[in-house]
Amino acid sequence: MDRMLMKGNEAIAEAALRAGVQAYFGYPITPQSELPEYMARELPQRGGGFLQAESEVAAINMVYGAGGAGARVMTSTSSPGVSLMQEGLSYLVGSEVPCVVVNMARGGPGLGNIAPAQSDYFQATKSAGHGDGRLIVLAPATIQEAADLTILAFDLAERYRNPVMILGDGILGQMMEPVSFPQPVTRNGDVSWATTGAGDGPRRLINSIHLEPDNLERHNLHLLEKYRLAQQEVRWEAYRMDDAAVAVAAYGLAARVARSAVDRARAKGIAAGLLRPITLFPFPTQAYRQAAERVRALLAVEMSAGQMVEDVRLAVEGRAPVFFYGRLGGVVPTPPEVLTQIEKVAAEVER
């Protein structure tokens, strides 16, 4: 198929349709409303169901019902909406219901603003609502990658029977870039566990209650084992890292800015590189650990007060100093700004 110029929100919607999404449930919120609008137009024509829910709380529970009934299902929202979905996400994880959730994050806390931000990293990667659950989290940096990861997200959700979050930001949702889509995929996951009406067979149950502590512990250990297996899905990109002395750690939009800054640093003779996580959970811990053996220092750049940097530090475990530069409240750092930080770090480790 030819390349098309599309907004990130629309590209994700189109990719989901090509992945065979059967139902979409969501509630309008800026800056992701193009996604439900695209779905409202396209999904019914392609044999699926679209429903605008009364709230994000209802939307994620509709996702739970449809996913539990074996359908490929998704929702999309932005930061305050994800807060409302935390309850449902916990039940989805506990009941092992696959689904895809898109978070086009915006500035916070509270109502914050509608500018792009990365301040939902903790919320996305450290828990799925209450309890010991996790989401698989994918962080695209381009529109093409957003489309590709959307298709991957459905497969991962079904392979691990766990919700998968695509964590973008307001700019990724709104900006336009060329994108091409793969041929429609055929789904090959086993959904014999789904509640589709028992027929003559054994009854099935979508459930997260395990009253006996021993049983619940066993269930939690089972979830933990899934997350251990999911480590094999870890993805990252190393850019100009071969001989890098300063490694910039950044994902999503911040990584695009960092890439420009790395090129500018190289032009000035500073051996900078970029190590970009594509999966935020599982986090590319080994990649950072190995990089820390070779570089003089790392610099985490985020559109947050410093969230992913904690995972970088946990990965590096003191092997190299980790510096941090963040812009908050929806402010996007510029390449010259990040270049200045790279120069500072380079000077620091030269001393």
Add this chain to the structure above:
Amino acid sequence: MRQITARPKALLDVPMHYCPGCTHGVAHRLVAEVIDELGIRGKTIGVASVGCSVFMYNYFDLDFQQAAHGRAPAVATGIKRVLPDRVIFTYQGDGDLAAIGTAEIIHAANRGENITVIFINNAVYGMTGGQMAPTTLLGMRTTTTPFGRDARLAGYPIRVVELLNTLRGPAYLARVALSGPAQIHKAKKAIRRAFQTQLEGKGFSLVEVLSTCPVTWGMQPLDAVHWLEEYMLPEFPLGEIRTPDGREAVLVPVQTDGKG
């Protein structure tokens, strides 16, 4: 010899965890009998909610999903939208449906979502130990209204079927009571009609089932039934208030001796 009664096939032969005198067992049996009689066991998916009926999936020989507190109508919506030819029902208590799940029930009803809701109203939170419910009567003592429910502090009992009857979406709305053989017979007819409404694709159906909770009410089971008749019926009048054929009725409270 002729067998005149048996356990419905939709019910499993297992002990239930309900307290003595609780009417959940009766309501479960009515739902199971209707599922048997309509021959829909293999294509029915239940949605259990949070409350005393949280474990009802252990008692029914059906596919089940367990919903978060109040969210059963949203979960049922999700299932129905991807499996429109299956029969989907929720079974919810008064706290679940009329407090924490108010938004979900109103919007499912307003969409005319083609699902069936069995709404158990016993005027109290049973599972958490007898706290005030949205349907707790004025003056009624609960563990969180130790001096009786005071409208100035805690508002009024919510009349759910009357509330939903203001919407255009619902196809069938009825209130029944499990207060004796005659009423239980009527309750079963209403539950059957609710499921039939869904089977005929006519839209949202809800049956409010007035029930007893003798343990949290602090009564003997028989006294609880009498209390239901004496105090709940004046507040929650019985009958079909909305039917799929368009016939609408006005629910008239029963006359009592004035003690209600």
